[in-house]
Every structure is written in C-alpha cells, then in structure tokens.
Amino acid sequence: MPxxxxxxxGAAANGSAxxxxxxYDQQSVxxxxxxVFNRHGYDATSMGILADNLGISKSAIYHHVPSKxxxxxxxxxxxxxxxxxxxxxxxxxxxxxDARLEFVLRRTVAVLVERLPFVTLLLRLxxxxxxxxxxxxxxxxxxxxxxxxxSAARDEGSLRxxxxxxxxxxxxxGMINSIVEWYKPGGSLSPGKLADDVxxxxxxxxxxxxxPTA
Amino acid sequence: MPxxxxxxxGAAANGSAxxxxxxYDQQSVxxxxxxVFNRHGYDATSMGILADNLGISKSAIYHHVPSKxxxxxxxxxxxxxxxxxxxxxxxxxxxxxDARLEFVLRRTVAVLVERLPFVTLLLRLxxxxxxxxxxxxxxxxxxxxxxxxxSAARDEGSLRxxxxxxxxxxxxxGMINSIVEWYKPGGSLSPGKLADDVxxxxxxxxxxxxxPTA
Numbered sequence: 001m002p003x004x005x006x007x008x009x010g011a012a013a014n015g016s017a018x019x020x021x022x023x024y025d026q027q028s029v030x031x032x033x034x035x036v037f038n039r040h041g042y043d044a045t046s047m048g049i050l051a052d053n054l055g056i057s058k059s060a061i062y063h064h065v066p067s068k069x070x071x072x073x074x075x076x077x078x079x080x081x082x083x084x085x086x087x088x089x090x091x092x093x094x095x096x097x098d099a100r101l102e103f104v105l106r107r108t109v110a111v112l113v114e115r116l117p118f119v120t121l122l123l124r125l126x127x128x129x130x131x132x133x134x135x136x137x138x139x140x141x142x143x144x145x146x147x148x149x150x151s152a153a154r155d156e157g158s159l160r161x162x163x164x165x166x167x168x169x170x171x172x173x174g175m176i177n178s179i180v181e182w183y184k185p186g187g188s189l190s191p192g193k194l195a196d197d198v199x200x201x202x203x204x205x206x207x208x209x210x211x212p213t214a
Numbered sequence: 215m216p217x218x219x220x221x222x223x224g225a226a227a228n229g230s231a232x233x234x235x236x237x238y239d240q241q242s243v244x245x246x247x248x249x250v251f252n253r254h255g256y257d258a259t260s261m262g263i264l265a266d267n268l269g270i271s272k273s274a275i276y277h278h279v280p281s282k283x284x285x286x287x288x289x290x291x292x293x294x295x296x297x298x299x300x301x302x303x304x305x306x307x308x309x310x311x312d313a314r315l316e317f318v319l320r321r322t323v324a325v326l327v328e329r330l331p332f333v334t335l336l337l338r339l340x341x342x343x344x345x346x347x348x349x350x351x352x353x354x355x356x357x358x359x360x361x362x363x364x365s366a367a368r369d370e371g372s373l374r375x376x377x378x379x380x381x382x383x384x385x386x387x388g389m390i391n392s393i394v395e396w397y398k399p400g401g402s403l404s405p406g407k408l409a410d411d412v413x414x415x416x417x418x419x420x421x422x423x424x425x426p427t428a
C-alpha cells in the first residue's frame with residue numbers, strides 16, 4: 001500500500017509533469033500551500049506568505065493558480081474526491097450492510113492517511129467562505145451516507161441496537177477523524193495496521209478478544 | 215445528573231456571589247469570555263471584543279481580572295482541574311485496572327459535558343503562549359496517566375493484546391474528545407446515556423450485543 005510515496009514530501013518538484021514555472025508544477029505548489037494553510041490557518045495565510053514558503057514571487061504563483069481560493073478549492077476537492085469515490089466502489093454498494101460499512105470505514109482510514117494534509121485542511125474548516133461552505137456541505141453528504149449505512153447494518157441485525165445510530169456515527173467519526181491529528185506517516189504503525197486497529201476497536205471493542213474463547 | 219444547570223447559560227449573573235461591577239461576577243465574565251474565545255479564537259479576541267460581548271467597558275473587565283491571559287488561565291484551570299481530580303478519586307486509584315479505566319473514561323465524558331466550553335477551549339489550544347504551553351503540558355500528563363491505566367489493564371489480561379496501547383489511547387481520546395464538537399446539552403441524549411454509549415463502544419464495540427447470547 002505505501003508504494004506511491006514519491007510525491008508526499010512536499011519538497012521541490014521531481015522533474016516529471018512540470019508545467020509553467022521551472023521547479024514547480026501545480027501539484028507541488030498545492031501541496032506546499034496546504035501545509036502552510038494547516039500551519040497558519042487558511043484565513044491568516046496571504047499570497048505573500050505562500051510566496052515566501054515557496055521561495056517564488058507572487059506573480060509566479062498566479063502562473064499556477066488564479067487565486068488563494070482556487071488553491072483551497074483544489075485541495076478540498078482532492079480530500080473530498082478521495083472520500084466520495086469510496087462510496088461508489090462495488091464493495092460499498094452491494095452486499096450485507098455490515099460488510100459494506102467495514103469496507104467504507106477501512107477505506108476512509110486509508111484515504112485519511114494517503115491524503116493526510118488535505119483531509120486535515122478539510123476537517124479544520126470554519127466555513128467562512130463560499131468555497132468552505134460548499135466543501136462542508138459535501139462532507140456532510142458523505143457523513144450522512146455513512147450514517148445511513150450504519151442504520152442499514154443495524155436494521156439488518158448485525159450491529160448492536162442499544163445505541164442511537166447518530167451517536168454511533170459521531171463517535172466513529174470522532175475516532176477516525178482524530179487520526180489526522182496524531183498519525184505520523186512512515187512511523188512504526190503502518191496504514192494497513194492502523195485500519196485494522198480502527199476496525200477492531202469499532203466492531204469488537206477493547207474487551208473483544210481479551211480472553212480467547214476457543 | 216443534569217440538575218445543577220442554573221449557571222450554564224452564560225447569560226447575566228443570577229444575583230448570588232456577585233463581586234465588583236454590578237451585573238457580573240468573575241464567573242459570569244469568565245463564562246462569556248470562554249464563549250468568545252471559542253467563537254473567534256483566543257489570539258483573535260481583544261479585550262475590546264470581550265468588552266463588546268459583555269456590554270461593559272474594558273476598565274470594568276479589568277476590575278474582575280488583570281488581563282486576557284488571566285481569563286485564559288482561569289478557564290483552562292477549570293477544565294484541567296476537573297480532569298485531574300478524576301484521577302485522584304478512590305475508584306481511579308484502587309481495584310482492577312479494567313474497572314479503574316472504565317471509571318476514568320466515564321468520568322472524563324461527564325467532565326467534558328459539565329465543563330463543555332472550557333474543555334473545548336483546552337482542546338483547541340495551539341500553544342502560542344506560556345499559559346497555553348503549561349496547559350498543554352498538564353493535558354499531556356493526564357493523557358499519559360490514562361495511557362498507563364490502559365497498559366495496566368492490558369497487562370492484567372482484561373483488554374485485548376493485539377493493538378498497541380498507544381494506538382488504543384489515541385483512538386479512545388479521539389472518540390471522547392470529539393464530544394465537544396457535536397454534543398448539544400439539553401438535547402435528547404442525556405449526559406448519563408452518552409457516557410454509557412462511550413463505555414459500550416469502547417469496551418464492546420458495535421458487534422458487542424448484536425445477537426444476545428443468553
């Protein structure tokens with residue numbers, strides 16, 4: 001799974017797919033911009049601060065994107081696109097709701113890890129601009145579809161009935177979304193093991209296999 | 215449990231324990247200040263903005279507290295004091311680690327709900343000032359003590375062994391801390407039921423009692 005790591009350093013361009021200004025392509029500019037947004041907050045980041053961090057002039061940035069808002073839109077689209085595409089896959093649309101839910105949660109963890117800074121930006125949005133509000137609306141739609149899957153699994157009889165599905169959804173997303181705040185890519189916890197751990201905690205809890213029963 | 219709600223509205227003082235300027239005591243000023251900090255961010259909140267929200271002059275605020283930093287310190291101390299006192303109670307210090315952990319998690323949820331705006335402020339800190347860094351250090355100490363309890367319960371054999379205790383701690387706190395972002399006091403989900411739900415999810419997971427076994 002962690003094979004396509006060539007573009008995750010956020011450093012200078014690696015020579016391929018360059019466009020416009022030498023040294024950077026749009027993806028590199030975007031990745032660095034997202035890091036700056038996450039550090040300073042989107043509102044507090046000016047094109048001047050971005051230019052300083054990129055080591056290029058403001059007009060060179062405008063060569064890649066028309067405005068700060070366009071960078072935000074591209075970044076949020078990358079985060080949301082990743083999440084939304086999970087729900088379109090066959091494993092999410094056919095079969096028992098319980099298995100579909102497990103697939104969706106597992107893939108959600110994977111997207112969070114693969115697109116960590118982009119999803120971090122999404123999760124910290126305050127909704128001050130139209131672009132932010134549109135993104136929050138798409139995020140809510142994703143959350144509602146997962147909530148519907150939880151309800152379906154519950155109605156199917158495969159999930160416990162004694163917790164309101166809305167509370168389940170909130171607590172599960174609380175657990176999963178926290179990953180962007182503490183997960184360190186490249187550390188001892190691989191993305192695959194992290195996804196396993198989240199699934200285990202979500203479905204079986206801490207007591208789950210404490211005392212083997214067979 | 216939700217009986218002492220007289221002081222949770224953050225509105226004008228209720229007539230008792232007043233001190234200084236008529237209409238407000240220090241607790242009322244503090245509560246409103248915390249709401250403003252949570253809305254605008256601590257850094258972006260000036261004493262002028264606070265005065266506007268309180269409907270009093272800046273010099274009237276200085277009658278209650280010497281500075282904005284003192285308000286922050288009082289607020290964080292209220293959040294941290296609530297959390298720290300959990301670990302000093304007999305149910306947290308004696309008995310099986312598993313039962314102690316359940317007690318601590320249940321009480322943590324209760325403190326989050328009882329002191330919601332104060333804990334929200336604590337969880338959103340960025341650590342830009344000495345006061346914030348001190349608070350983050352106290353929060354880390356609390357987290358480490360809970361992590362030690364999780365390790366103890368694991369060593370005792372009462373928790374599953376297949377997840378790193380550090381990952382368990384992160385995911386549990388992710389789930390619990392998310393409460394400040396979505397819980398609406400006074401709604402259909404009581405603080406007691408919320409704590410039950412968190413304990414059930416944490417220890418038994420979603421599959422827990424899906425099919426009753428007796």
